[in-house]
Amino acid sequence: MSGTKLRLNNCAKTFPNGTQALLPTDVTVEPGEILGLLGPSGCGKTTMLRIMAGLEMPNEGSQVYFDEEDVTHIPIEKRSVGMVFQSYALFPNMSVRENVGYGLKVKGVPNKERKTRVDEVLAFCRLEGLAERSITQLSGGQRQRVALARAVAPKPRVLLLDEPLSALDAALRDVLRDELAAILRDLSMTAIFVTHDQSEAMAIADTIAVMNAGQIEQRDTPESLYRAPKTAFVATFVGGANRLEGRFNGEVLNLPGGTVPLSFSEQVPEHIFVRQEDVKLVDEANAKIYGTVSGRIFLGTHYKLTLCGVCADPFSITVPGTDAPKIGARVGLHIPQHSLIQF
Amino acid sequence: MFVFLCFIPLAIFSLAFLALPLVRLFFASVDSERGFAIYADILSNPRYMESLLDTILVSAAVTVAAVAIATTAALFLTNYRFAGRNLLIATLTFPLAFPGVVIGFLIILLGGRQGIVNWVSSGLFDARIIFAYSMIGLFFGYLYFSIPRVLLTVMAAAEKLDPALTEAARSLGAGPLQVLRDVTIPGLAPALIASGAIAFATAMGAFGTAFTLATNIDVLPMVIYTEFTLSANIAMACALSVLLGLVTWVLLLISRSLSGTTVAASG
Amino acid sequence: MSRSFAFRFQLGVTLFACAFLIVPAVLSIVAGVTVNYFQGISSGLTLKWVYEVWDLYADTIWRSMGIAFGCLVFTAIIGIPAAYGLNRFPGRLSRVLEEFVSLPLSIPGLALALALLQLYGTLKGFRLSFWFILVGHVLYTLPFMIRSVLAIFAAIDLKTLEEGAASLGASPWQRFKDIALPNAWPGILAGALTVVTLSIGEFNLTWMLHTPLTKTLPVGLADSYASMRLEIASAYTLVFFVMIVPLLAAMQWASNRAHTLGARL
Numbered sequence: 110m111s112g113t114k115l116r117l118n119n120c121a122k123t124f125p126n127g128t129q130a131l132l133p134t135d136v137t138v139e140p141g142e143i144l145g146l147l148g149p150s151g152c153g154k155t156t157m158l159r160i161m162a163g164l165e166m167p168n169e170g171s172q173v174y175f176d177e178e179d180v181t182h183i184p185i186e187k188r189s190v191g192m193v194f195q196s197y198a199l200f201p202n203m204s205v206r207e208n209v210g211y212g213l214k215v216k217g218v219p220n221k222e223r224k225t226r227v228d229e230v231l232a233f234c235r236l237e238g239l240a241e242r243s244i245t246q247l248s249g250g251q252r253q254r255v256a257l258a259r260a261v262a263p264k265p266r267v268l269l270l271d272e273p274l275s276a277l278d279a280a281l282r283d284v285l286r287d288e289l290a291a292i293l294r295d296l297s298m299t300a301i302f303v304t305h306d307q308s309e310a311m312a313i314a315d316t317i318a319v320m321n322a323g324q325i326e327q328r329d330t331p332e333s334l335y336r337a338p339k340t341a342f343v344a345t346f347v348g349g350a351n352r353l354e355g356r357f358n359g360e361v362l363n364l365p366g367g368t369v370p371l372s373f374s375e376q377v378p379e380h381i382f383v384r385q386e387d388v389k390l391v392d393e394a395n396a397k398i399y400g401t402v403s404g405r406i407f408l409g410t411h412y413k414l415t416l417c418g419v420c421a422d423p424f425s426i427t428v429p430g431t432d433a434p435k436i437g438a439r440v441g442l443h444i445p446q447h448s449l450i451q452f
Numbered sequence: 453m454f455v456f457l458c459f460i461p462l463a464i465f466s467l468a469f470l471a472l473p474l475v476r477l478f479f480a481s482v483d484s485e486r487g488f489a490i491y492a493d494i495l496s497n498p499r500y501m502e503s504l505l506d507t508i509l510v511s512a513a514v515t516v517a518a519v520a521i522a523t524t525a526a527l528f529l530t531n532y533r534f535a536g537r538n539l540l541i542a543t544l545t546f547p548l549a550f551p552g553v554v555i556g557f558l559i560i561l562l563g564g565r566q567g568i569v570n571w572v573s574s575g576l577f578d579a580r581i582i583f584a585y586s587m588i589g590l591f592f593g594y595l596y597f598s599i600p601r602v603l604l605t606v607m608a609a610a611e612k613l614d615p616a617l618t619e620a621a622r623s624l625g626a627g628p629l630q631v632l633r634d635v636t637i638p639g640l641a642p643a644l645i646a647s648g649a650i651a652f653a654t655a656m657g658a659f660g661t662a663f664t665l666a667t668n669i670d671v672l673p674m675v676i677y678t679e680f681t682l683s684a685n686i687a688m689a690c691a692l693s694v695l696l697g698l699v700t701w702v703l704l705l706i707s708r709s710l711s712g713t714t715v716a717a718s719g
Numbered sequence: 720m721s722r723s724f725a726f727r728f729q730l731g732v733t734l735f736a737c738a739f740l741i742v743p744a745v746l747s748i749v750a751g752v753t754v755n756y757f758q759g760i761s762s763g764l765t766l767k768w769v770y771e772v773w774d775l776y777a778d779t780i781w782r783s784m785g786i787a788f789g790c791l792v793f794t795a796i797i798g799i800p801a802a803y804g805l806n807r808f809p810g811r812l813s814r815v816l817e818e819f820v821s822l823p824l825s826i827p828g829l830a831l832a833l834a835l836l837q838l839y840g841t842l843k844g845f846r847l848s849f850w851f852i853l854v855g856h857v858l859y860t861l862p863f864m865i866r867s868v869l870a871i872f873a874a875i876d877l878k879t880l881e882e883g884a885a886s887l888g889a890s891p892w893q894r895f896k897d898i899a900l901p902n903a904w905p906g907i908l909a910g911a912l913t914v915v916t917l918s919i920g921e922f923n924l925t926w927m928l929h930t931p932l933t934k935t936l937p938v939g940l941a942d943s944y945a946s947m948r949l950e951i952a953s954a955y956t957l958v959f960f961v962m963i964v965p966l967l968a969a970m971q972w973a974s975n976r977a978h979t980l981g982a983r984l
Contacts (some may be wrong), residue, residue, distance in 0.1 A: 139723030164882060185885045198883030201875065201902035211897070263887060454891035455807050458800035465797050465861075466820060469854050473834035474822075480837045514779065528729035543737045545971070546964055547744075551922035551937045554956060557944050558743035561750070566757065566949070568746060590737075601738055628725045657827025657915050660922040662936075664944055673829050690837065693830035703824040 110125040110301040112140035113266040115161065118172040122156050122165060130156040131167075132323040143293055143300045145314030147307060152320040154303045155271060160289055161301060163188045175266055191260030191298075194271040197252050199244045205231075206240040212263035217426050224279050226262060234258040234292065249277050250285055255287075261296065268293075270302035274309055286312050307347050311335075319343045338430070350450065351424050366419035367398025369444050380449035385413070387448035388426040390434070396441025400424060402434050415417055416440070481690035490691045492675065500692070507672040510591055510657035513716075517591075518598035525599075526606040527636065535613050541607075545600045552593070552660025559593045560584045584663055593661040598651040605686065609643030642711035649707030653700040672696055748960065750953035768954035772943075776955060779939035780962075786849060786935060787918040790856045794864040794914050797857070799907065802868035803899055806877055814943055816870075821862040828923030831858060835928065849933045855924040860917050864910040871906025872899070905977035912970035918961055936962075 110429065115138040131153040138144050146154035159165040161173060163185035175180045190240040191212075200208050206227055207214075213223045231237055234254045253273065271343055273289060275280045290313040293300050304310050310317045312330040318328040319342070327334060327343045338344035341352070353362060353369065357360060357377055361368040371381070393399070403423075404415030412433035416424045419442070426442070434440050482488050492498050529541060547555070563569050563584040573581040583589050619640065621631045637644070659673040672692065680689035721835045751769065755762040756967060773780075801820075805813045823831055832855060840846055877899060900907075922937040929938050943952040 128900070152974045162886065164885075185882075186888050186890060189888070190886060192883070192886035194879055194883055196876070196879055198876075200880060200902070202898075211884065211889070215884075215890075215893055242970055259883075259887070439945045454895065454916070458804035458895075461797040461803075462801035462816075462820070469835065469858055470819070470822060473831075473838040477830070477834035478837040503949045521732060524729050525736050525856070528726075528733050535945070536949040540733060540737055540966070543741050544733075546967060547740055548965060548967055549920040551920045552939075553922050553937055553941045553944065554920075554959065557940070557952065557956060558747060560944075561746045561953075562743045567743065596740065599740065653825060656831065658923070659827070659829050660926070661925070664941065669773070673827060676833075677831055683871050686837075690833060693833050696824040697830040700827065701822065704825045 112142075113175050114140050115139065115267055115299055115301070116172075116174040117157070118174065120157070120160055120171040120173065121168045122153075122160060123169075124323065129323055131160070133171075134325055136318065136325070136328075138299055138301060139311060140299055141297045143313060143315045145317040146301065146303045146320060147305070147310040147317050147347075148320035149305060152319050153323040157320075158269055158271055158303045160191055160302060161267070162190050168298070178337070185401065189263070189266050191263070191265035191268045193253075193256045193260050193273050195272040195275055197256040197276065199252060199255060199259070199295065200345075203243060203244070203270060204240070205236065205242050205244060205247070208244060208255060209259045209262050211259065216263065221449075225318070229437050230258045230262045232291055233295075234261075250281050253277065253285060253289075261298075268296070268298050268300040268302035272303055272305070274304070274306070282309075286431075289313060311347075317347075319346060321346075336450075338382075338450060341382075344382045344450055345382070349385050349425060351385065351388075351420075351426075352422060353381040353420060353444075353449075355420065361397075364398060364420045366400050366424075366442075367396070369398060369449075370446050371449065372446065373451060380443075380450075380452055382450040383444055384450070385425050385427045385449060387445065389443045389445070390426075390428060391441045391443045393439070393441040396443060398442050398444065400440055402438045402440060405433060405436050414440075416442075461644055466534040467538055478694055479689050479693050481687055482593070484687035486687070490687055491695070494688075494691060494695060503672050503675045506670060507656055510587055510594065511652050514591060515648050515652040515653050516595040517595055517649050518602050519644060521595075521713075522599050522602035522647075523606050523640070523644065525647075526603050526610050527632075530607055542664065544603055547597055548600045548604070550597060552597070552658050552662070553664045554597045555593050556661045556664025558596065559589050559661075563589055563592065589618050589665050590662060590671070593665065594655045594658060597661075598655065601654075602647040605647040606640060606643050609640050613639045645707050645711040648712075649704055653704050656700050657696065720930075744960070747953045749770045751764065751957035752954070753950065756949050756953070756982055758983045769958065770951045771905055772904055772955045772958055773952055776939045776943070779934045779936045780958065782849065782934065783919050783936035786856060787915045789853050790860055790912055790918040791914050793853070794861050795907070795911070798861050798864035798910070799868055799900075799903075800895075802865045802920055803895060805865070805956075806869060808857075816863065817862075820865060821856045827925060828855075828859065828921075831855070832924045832927030847930055847932070852925055852928050852933055852935065854916040855928050856918045856921055859921060859924060860914040863913045865918065867906045867910030867913060867974075867977070869906075871903045871909075874906075874978070874980075875902050877902070905973070905980045908978045909970065909973040912966065914974050916963060916966040916970050919966070 115136075117134060117136040119133045119135060120131065121129070121133040123129050127156065130249045134157070136144075136157070146157060148154050156165060160167045160171075163183060166175070167181065170183065172179060175188070185192075189195060200336070203385065209230060210223050210227045213226060218226070226351060227240070228237075231240055234257055236251065236254055239247070239251060239255075244255065247255065255274070257270075257273075274286055277285060286309055293313060304315065314331065316328060316330055317334055318324065321336065321342050327339045329337075334343060334347050338347065338350075344350045345352075353364060353368075355364040356360045357363070358369060360370065362371045362381070393408065398419065400416030400419040403412050403417045404413075406413045412428045412430075414426050414428060416426065428434075481490060484490060486493060525544060530539060563568055563582060565582055567582065567584060569583070573579050583592070614638070617635050618631055621635045626634065627690050657673060658671075659677065662671050662674045663677070673696070676692045676696070678714050679685040679692065749760065750756045752766065753760055753762060754765050754767075773904050805817060831908075835855060836853070839851070845851055876972075880898050880902070881894050884898050889897065920937060922941070925935050925938055926941065929935065934942070940952070940955055940959060943955050947955075
């Protein structure tokens with residue numbers, strides 16, 4: 110893949126008021142890779158992105174490398190990054206063409222060449238015909254694509270996106286998420302984007318770094334994050350998971366609602382989770398663990414049931430199909446051993 | 453750096469024409485044989501103290517009247533839409549940038565010897581009512597230019613008030629007076645404090661109106677003026693100016709910290 | 720208290736305030752075009768007082784307009800870049816600086832004029848020229864220009880727009896020229912109209928700073944009130960109204976536009 114290799118070395122950021130937004134972190138992004146920074150508000154993901162961009166200066170001893178070049182002290186104007194802002198930051202006094210061409214104009218690219226490149230980028234982002242429009246006449250989805258086109262037109266080394274879809278309403282977001290994923294893949298540029306929405310991260314990124322309280326908890330492909338989380342935070346943040354807490358007697362895990370067969374290689378795992386969709390409903394006669402339905406929500410493709418009595422915390426399962434037990438019903442469950450998430 | 457250059461014209465101008473002159477004013481005030489004691493002299497001089505008291509009283513009276521009248525009008529204009537509303541608003545705000553001299557003249561037209569009030573009262577009741585050349589005339593003059601300023605500020609704040617709060621109070625059974633007392637006035641409090649403070653400070657420092665109405669009005673700015681031009685008592689004039697400037701500035705600072713807003717001093 | 724009583728009370732207060740403000744102004748306008756005020760309108764309408772005012776005071780009118788324009792030029796040159804700088808560095812120091820620049824609004828004009836006289840009174844060339852008055856006007860109107868421009872910068876979220884431009888490689892000068900200025904236009908216009916309107920009507924400072932050769936319109940008005948007959952003083956006031964009321968209306972319109980435009984973006 111073509112593109113720039115981006116490397117953060119021991120990067121930390123403490124703000125003047127004492128907040129430690131980012132703890133010392135190392136991150137490497139391979140040329141052409143799309144990395145998603147995922148986490149709740151305040152986890153440090155936006156700070157990390159702004160350090161990569163050159164909008165924030167990291168603490169002493171931090172380094173940022175683009176390929177072999179140390180860019181830590183180079184301000185954003187000279188760093189040749191393309192940035193898409195959460196509010197898009199489109200220039201109201203310029204048309205779509207002028208916005209998209211601004212990075213080229215600033216570099217002194219001659220008019221003819223600039224026009225060709227702008228037309229090329231507009232076509233790539235499916236914005237042909239909108240070139241002369243004022244940006245105040247554009248829809249939300251169009252603005253987002255103009256912001257992307259503008260960032261990409263000057264052929265930056267790295268593309269950075271700050272919550273690129275959060276300014277759109279939910280229906281539009283799904284459609285544009287898939288489009289954005291396709292565009293980023295076609296660009297084959299090194300790209301890093303920030304989001305708090307896990308489905309967005311999983312749809313677009315090659316690898317995801319899940320962040321919490323200023324550090325990266327786990328960096329992995331979406332599948333590995335989902336199936337093999339390494340911390341309790343990752344297990345519950347990416348996909349809904351039930352925590353199983355009980356006493357192990359050598360063969361099975363004892364829970365208030367029954368028993369769950371459990372085996373492991375070395376020592377008793379500290380955390381055991383099971384995903385909502387992995388728990389199956391079975392005949393009460395064949396079940397070894399039971400619960401009572403206390404909540405029942407219809408979500409279109411499936412039902413989500415909340416069960417009490419299974420374990421100490423509320424226990425949720427999803428039931429596909431067109432029917433599910435009613436509130437108050439006692440149900441039997443089967444928790445397959447191979448679907449347990451243990452660490 | 454370019455941004456640093458952006459401050460240079462301001463720095464030069466403020467230094468040359470604001471900072472240095474103010475410093476010089478202070479030094480001029482202590483540049484007589486009384487030295488720093490001149491400030492003690494002011495405080496022990498009955499004429500100056502009486503003038504200060506008069507100025508404070510008339511300014512306070514104007515502030516209270518202007519805030520009361522302008523708030524009533526502001527709430528009325530914000531809550532009710534009707535034909536001619538814009539005309540009323542225009543009428544109430546057109547004196548916004550009028551200098552005190554013009555307002556003094558208008559007050560004379562209203563309440564002077566040939567004023568319309570005197571003309572009407574002489575014709576109807578055979579009584580002469582002339583108020584322009586006294587503190588009452590000054591009061592009306594200050595009221596004239598205070599009403600538009602307070603009105604604009606309070607209207608802007610009233611428009612930002614969340615109507616849902618009033619509706620919630622009404623749904624709980626509150627009558628109009630109670631809504632006014634418990635919801636509207638507290639909601640408008642920052643704007644009321646800020647505009648009241650500016651009205652007070654402007655009245656304290658106003659000169660043109662008193663100048664035109666002349667005769668027996670002895671507010672502090674007039675005293676300063678006569679000390680400077682007629683008595684050539686430069687140090688005293690400067691000292692009085694420093695005092696007046698300090699008082700108004702501190703007042704506005706306090707009111708700004710209490711209310712947290714700035715005011716439409718002129719639009 | 721019934722709702723309709725409240726309505727009538729408020730309407731009454733509002734109408735009374737309107738009457739209080741408009742009656743003397745109308746009187747003044749009428750007096751300026753009446754042959755003889757004391758005989759009333761029955762003596763006939765005339766423009767001869769207005770012509771006399773022009774003969775006597777045309778220079779003050781031109782001078783006021785010239786100073787207002789000069790005031791605009793200087794507040795723009797000083798204030799717009801300063802507002803840009805203050806917007807870029809929104810810290811405590813900037814607030815202190817803004818507070819300092821706004822001192823002429825808190826301190827009585829008389830005190831400011833005395834201060835200027837004390838420092839520059841001996842510089843005869845400066846003291847006797849209209850530049851002296853211009854300085855006073857710029858002192859008084861500069862905070863309005865700065866505030867107006869700062870407000871529009873905040874409304875359009877200039878900070879994020881600048882980050883966008885910076886990410887595309889624009890230098891600070893390019894950002895000022897291509898992004899800040901073009902998008903601040905509504906605020907600059909509102910500030911400009913405010914400065915011109917305030918300058919034409921400024922008296923407190925100007926009265927202390929003027930000389931018989933550098934009289935402005937309000938100074939001329941003060942003269943006429945003291946020494947001229949009522950009709951001439953009224954006609955002169957009428958000329959002042961004709962100049963200032965449209966400017967005031969334009970200023971209000973521009974300010975409202977700046978508020979709503981900024982909010983829309």
